Amino acid sequence: MVSVGFWFLSLCLFFGVRVHASSSSTTKDLQPYRTGFHFQPPKNWINDPNGPMYFNGVYHLFYQYNPYGPLWGNITWGHSISHDLVNWLILEPALTPKETYDIQGCLSGSTTILPTGPKPIILYTGQDINGSQVQNLATPKNLSDPFLKEWVKSSGNPFLTPVNDIGPTLFRDPSTAWIGPDGKWRMVIGSEINGHGTALLYYSTDGMKWTRSKKPLHFSSETNMWECPDFYPVSNVGTNGLDTSFQGNNTIHVLKASFNNHEYYVLGTYDPKTDMFHVVSNDFKVSNAQFQYDYGRFYASKSFYDSAKQRRVIWGWVNEGDSESDAIKKGWSGLQSFPRSIWLSDTRKQLVQWPVKEIEKLRAKQVSIKSRELKSGTLLEVSSITASQADVEVTFSLSKLDKTEQIDSEVADPQLLCNQKNASLSGSIGPFGILALASKNMTEQTAVFFRVFKGPHKFLVLMCSDQSRSSIAQEVDKSIYGAFLDLDPLHEKISLRSLIDHSIVESFGGEGLACITARVYPKVAINKQAKLYVFNNGKENVTMSSLNAWSMNKAQITPMV
């Protein structure tokens, strides 16, 4: 069989691009936290994904990037392209901070594909010479270049400056624009007005000149500054994604805002004639009970509509849980999540996310375990795959729930519950799940697990990702994250998928109903020393209906010479 790497390199050669050879295994031993299939440049700092898009057969990912070091600064727009969202060719940065209007940084922004041409544009925030945040535009230098390597900043920059009630440092991250029935473009910019997190709304006839709407699209008095707002429709009748400008029946709109280190979203109805957005889910609030894209480390995400596969895809920045001095030692900081498809759940009450299907190209050796009873106290090793770089899918089913622990309230804080009841504390139903990146003697382990409780009206399924024992190193982050899964454990299976990649464990519970991403820094459980287990530490037996786990090949993430 022809390998993915061969295919990717052939395409590069076809497009006349030279690439570096991939790094050696010695580097992996010295750098145990470098990932195999999560996107990261060879060195230096990255943060937010910016302006992802699919254009003329090519996926583009831009990102906040410091070309000169492993800490935030000199912020440029790094630029990589791909044909499959898995293997990437790293190009020269698309935007560098050189002009008076972006000299202190080319901050986050988005791309919009204008139909005439068609032509993509970048809208981004510049931190200007005075430290004020202003909005700028850039266009491709040569539309016939398949990789759109060079971008030209507009002579009209900045096209918006912070005036009136907008604070000079509270005005950033323009969204992808969408077109209304009146032919005008709309976009939102993150802000804080009178102390309230706000998505300011702007109009344009050509995508180039923008004026502010009298009313914001939405705001919340419960939160401060909103960063990286995203606004898009999702289908009410299936899992296909919709173009950001899609108008029609059977849609719900998603508004996402980044604050308090998390990605909060609301669902609502949007009237493009009046630009009224009416929230139908819980509204924005700083609370663990609010809908979040991910209840772990995942921030400043961006979505795009992939017209090739009729899906909406999101990326998020997964930051480090070690220190600045560790970043300096490693020479790098920050990852991108694995790209995820996102759609509305069957209940239509929340979003669901799942790694894009192309990830399966990287699956190598497989281990499968058929249905098996996990008795109380079971610890079962899943051997003969590379446990430090793996894709694991496991499904559990429960037949008896009569001994389920009672819980007082249905609005219990899942994060708090996971902290109070970690994986070592036996319950009635659970904890059961996996121990990822575990050392042989178990001093290191990242437990991703479930517990089931009985509330006054229904069963509650708690998902936890516990980093408290991920590393014997003291100084790294040891958070324990939690979320509830909206499923009925009596009639539905409880599934877990975890993408384990050296220093990241990206987990999807209940087929994507809740996602929790953890960053971990094991000292012992690295590379070949890492082990994977399935466990049941609850008093009641649990059935593991199936387990499939794969060693994962390394993605080709290769700089252009």
Ligand code: DQQ
């Ligand atoms: N990161 C960017 C800002 C954005 C923040 C700066 C979110 O534009 O608000 O690197 O992480």
